[in-house]
Amino acid sequence: MKRKLQALTVLLLMGVVKLPLEQRVTQNLRAQHLLEEPISSGAWATMGQSGLAAVLGGLRGLFASILQLRAHVEFTRVNWAQVDSLYKAVTLLQPRNESYWDEASWHMAYNAAGFYLFNRDQDQKRTPELRGEYYHQHVQRGIEILQEGLKARPDSSRLWERLADIYDRRSYEFKKAGDAYMKSVQLGGSNYALHFAGFAYAKAQDPESWKKAYAILRSEYDKGRSTPGLVEHLKNVEMYLNVPREKRIKDAMPVPKVPQKMVGPLR
Numbered sequence: 001m002k003r004k005l006q007a008l009t010v011l012l013l014m015g016v017v018k019l020p021l022e023q024r025v026t027q028n029l030r031a032q033h034l035l036e037e038p039i040s041s042g043a044w045a046t047m048g049q050s051g052l053a054a055v056l057g058g059l060r061g062l063f064a065s066i067l068q069l070r071a072h073v074e075f076t077r078v079n080w081a082q083v084d085s086l087y088k089a090v091t092l093l094q095p096r097n098e099s100y101w102d103e104a105s106w107h108m109a110y111n112a113a114g115f116y117l118f119n120r121d122q123d124q125k126r127t128p129e130l131r132g133e134y135y136h137q138h139v140q141r142g143i144e145i146l147q148e149g150l151k152a153r154p155d156s157s158r159l160w161e162r163l164a165d166i167y168d169r170r171s172y173e174f175k176k177a178g179d180a181y182m183k184s185v186q187l188g189g190s191n192y193a194l195h196f197a198g199f200a201y202a203k204a205q206d207p208e209s210w211k212k213a214y215a216i217l218r219s220e221y222d223k224g225r226s227t228p229g230l231v232e233h234l235k236n237v238e239m240y241l242n243v244p245r246e247k248r249i250k251d252a253m254p255v256p257k258v259p260q261k262m263v264g265p266l267r
Contacts, residue, residue: 060093060094061093061094063093064089064090064093064094064097064100067086067087067089067090067093068086068087068090068100068103070086071083071086071087071090071107074086075107075111078115080107080108080111080112080115080138083107083108083112084104084107084108084112084141087100087103087104087107087145088104090104091104091145091148091149091152095149095152095153096152096153098149098153098156098158098159101145101146101148101149101152101153101159102146102149102158102159102162104145104149105142105143105145105146105149105162105163105166106142106162107142108138108139108141108142108145109138109139109141109142109143109166109170110142110170112138112141113134113135113136113138113139113142113170114135116131116132116134116135116138117131117132117135136171139166139170139171140171142166142170143163143166143167143171146159146162146163146166147163150163155187156187157183157184157185157187157188157189157190157193158184158189160180160181160183160184160187160189161180161181161184161189161190161193163180164176164177164178164179164180164181164183164184164193164196164197164200165177167180167200168181168196168199168200168203174200174201174203174204174205174209175200175201175204175205175206175209177196177197177200178197178198178200178201178204178209178212178213181193181194181196181197181200182194182197185197194216194220195216195217195220195225195227195229195230197212197216198212198213198216198217198220198230198233198234199213199229199230199233200213201213201216201237202217202233202234202236202237203233207240207241210237210240210241211241213233213234213237214234214237214238214241214243217230217233217234217237218234218249221234221249226251228254229254231249231251231253231254232253232254234249235248235249235251235253
């Protein structure tokens with residue numbers, strides 16, 4: 001098995017060296033109609049897992065890695081539609097690999113959305129309103145990818161936390177963010193996920209979320225796990241819930257070191 005892997009590695013390296021020449025030859029053959037066009041990433045995606053399993057068998061992991069590399073090339077070209085299409089195929093090939101779902105959503109909700117929101121010099125043809133709309137569309141696409149991934153990996157604390165991050169930092173749906181962070185905590189997520197759940201609930205607009213925030217943050221405070229962020233959000237929910245002054249924490253409201261300004265989507 002080890003020798004087979006070594007041989008496969010050598011073949012892949014040789015392929016990288018010969019790639020430019022082979023690409024030129026391939027283009028000439030297709031121009032002369034002597035070679036068919038390759039199956040597109042979109043076509044791969046429509047085959048379904050059972051079809052791919054039948055066609056590729058044990059090579060699905062290898063093909064997923066190759067398509068991921070190709071997606072990175074399209075990322076450097078700022079070709080977001082192709083990045084999304086390629087990752088659809090990658091996640092279809094390897095639905096249990098949470099890193100692929102994570103990367104796919106990151107490209108859409110952060111890289112693509114951020115490009116349309118901030119890179120005005122590279123995107124002068126679109127109006128601010130249109131760029132704002134594209135921002136929202138790609139953030140939503142990032143959410144959809146993680147929701148699809150969680151159908152395959154509902155046990156993934158990592159994917160629940162990434163979904164919470166997007167709700168919290170990109171779409172500003174704080175109640176959903178708190179719920180997703182709590183799901184991550186229940187599945188053994190990162191140490192700070194519980195704090196982030198409390199912060200998200202504190203930023204929501206409904207009393208039920210504030211009660212959840214207060215329960216989480218006050219418990220963490222009483223355990224000696226206080227941070228400036230925890231104190232700030234806890235004092236806010238104490239005010240929102242009209243907690244009696246004698247029951248409020250004695251800490252002063254932290255003063256931000258740098259003026260805080262949240263950059264939201266263009267509208």
